[in-house]
Amino acid sequence: MTAPLLDVADVSRVYRGGVLLAGRSVHAVDGVSFTLPADTPEIFTVIGESGSGKTTLARMILKLVAPSGGVIRFRGRDLVAIRHRRERLAFMQQVQPIFQNPFEAFNPLKRVDRYLFATARCLSKGPASHEALVDRALGQVGLSLQEVHRRFPHELSGGQLQRVAIARALIPAPALIIADEPVSMVDASLRASIVNLFRALRDDLRVSIIYITHDLATAYAISDRLIIMRQGRVVEAGAARSVLDHPQHAYSIELKSSVLSPEAAFAARERATTAVSMVGR
Numbered sequence: 001m002t003a004p005l006l007d008v009a010d011v012s013r014v015y016r017g018g019v020l021l022a023g024r025s026v027h028a029v030d031g032v033s034f035t036l037p038a039d040t041p042e043i044f045t046v047i048g049e050s051g052s053g054k055t056t057l058a059r060m061i062l063k064l065v066a067p068s069g070g071v072i073r074f075r076g077r078d079l080v081a082i083r084h085r086r087e088r089l090a091f092m093q094q095v096q097p098i099f100q101n102p103f104e105a106f107n108p109l110k111r112v113d114r115y116l117f118a119t120a121r122c123l124s125k126g127p128a129s130h131e132a133l134v135d136r137a138l139g140q141v142g143l144s145l146q147e148v149h150r151r152f153p154h155e156l157s158g159g160q161l162q163r164v165a166i167a168r169a170l171i172p173a174p175a176l177i178i179a180d181e182p183v184s185m186v187d188a189s190l191r192a193s194i195v196n197l198f199r200a201l202r203d204d205l206r207v208s209i210i211y212i213t214h215d216l217a218t219a220y221a222i223s224d225r226l227i228i229m230r231q232g233r234v235v236e237a238g239a240a241r242s243v244l245d246h247p248q249h250a251y252s253i254e255l256k257s258s259v260l261s262p263e264a265a266f267a268a269r270e271r272a273t274t275a276v277s278m279v280g281r
Contacts, residue, residue, distance in 0.1 A: 003076030005175060005208055006036040006061070011070035012232075013056050028056040030232035031070070036176070036210075038075065041202050045211045045219045045240065047255075048229035054212045057229075058180045061210065062097055063088070074176075093123050096169035100181040102161035106153040112164055113149055116171065123172035137167040140205065141197060159190040166197065170205070177201070180212045195222050216256060220244050228252050 013029040030053070036044055048054040059065040061072060063079050072079045074095065082091050099105050106112060113134070120130035128136075135145040141163040153161055162182065169177055179198070183191040195218050201207045213219055219226060223240035228251070235249045247253045 002038045003073070004035040005038045005075060006210075007071075007073040007076075008032060008034050008057075008061070009071045009073070011057070011060060011067045011072055013053075013060060013065060014068040027232045029053040029060070029067075032057060032227070032229070032232075032234055033070075034227060034234075034237070036208050041206045041208045042224040043198060043202055043209045043211050043222050045213060045223040045226040046229060047213060047216065047219055047226055049214055049255075051231070052229040053232035054229050055180055056232075058097075058178050058210065058212050062095065062178055063091065089123065093125060093172040094174050095176045095178065096172065096174040098162075098165055098169050098177060098179040098182045101185045102158060102165045103153060103185070105165050106161065108153050111150050111152055112156065112161070113145065113151070116148075116164070116168055119168050119171045125172060133171050134167075137170040138164070140170055140201075141167045143167065158186050159193070162186055162194060163197070166194075166201075170201075170207075173205075174207060177207055177209045178212070179209055181214070182211075183215070183218060184213070191218060192221075198222055216244060228255065 011029060011032050012027060015026045015028055032053075034044070036042065046054045046057060056065065060067050061079075063082065066080065074091065079091075082088060106115060116134040116137070117130055120133045124130065124133050131145065138144055138148065143160065143163055148156065148160075148164060156164065162185075166182075182198075183194050186194060198209055198211065199222050202209060211219070211223065219240065225238065226240045226243060227234045227237040228243070228247075228249070229235070230251045236243055236247060236252045243252065244256065247256055
């Protein structure tokens with residue numbers, strides 16, 4: 001039997017003591033479990049407000065933070081057992097992050113293409129040239145190497161820079177991308193294009209995506225399955241449309257009622273995108 005692509009089993013993260021915590025323990029993540037199948041790529045969404053534990057969960061999956069309890073396995077391998085440099089590089093080839101703010105992901109004093117070529121040198125797996133790998137990845141997000149060559153971050157728009165960040169993640173041809181609030185710093189008129197790009201990555205490149213967000217509208221538009229987190233715990237889980245159309249937990253109901261309905265909000269953003277494109281003609 002094939003092992004799941006990712007198996008998160010009863011995972012917790014506890015922060016203890018310190019002056020700010022007055023000696024108390026804080027459960028940032030508390031007993032979270034889910035799996036991603038190996039043979040069917042999907043967009044699995046983690047929804048929660050600030051402080052819900054969703055970013056801590058992402059950092060544990062990326063091996064940036066160690067779990068206090070439970071086990072995270074990637075293709076059957078416990079992440080704790082991945083210690084040596086060669087093993088860590090192999091893991092990074094397969095699991096790539098996309099962070100919230102693209103302007104913080106790139107040093108403003110360094111040209112953007114320098115990051116892309118560094119990723120290709122460190123993480124590429126095949127015989128293709130670094131330039132070919134970078135250009136292919138940029139093409140997959142609707143850009144080209146010519147467009148970003150020798151340009152600094154401030155010379156690109158927020159939408160372009162986030163696409164560059166996505167291209168950087170695609171260079172090693174990963175099986176899993178962890179996208180932490182990837183559209184929250186992008187103008188509302190561009191969010192739909194980024195969301196549509198994630199759908200294309202799933203369908204065309206067969207990349208699974210863990211999409212972390214507080215935005216129900218984009219979650220409704222692209223998610224296959226989801227979990228809703230509150231104070232480190234999962235309060236609801238299931239097929240995305242089913243959970244968001246008919247939430248059962250009191251917090252999920254409150255979360256939905258506090259914003260536009262997902263369909264209405266996403267339709268509004270689609271209309272905004274259309275309006276912007278019409279103005280530009």
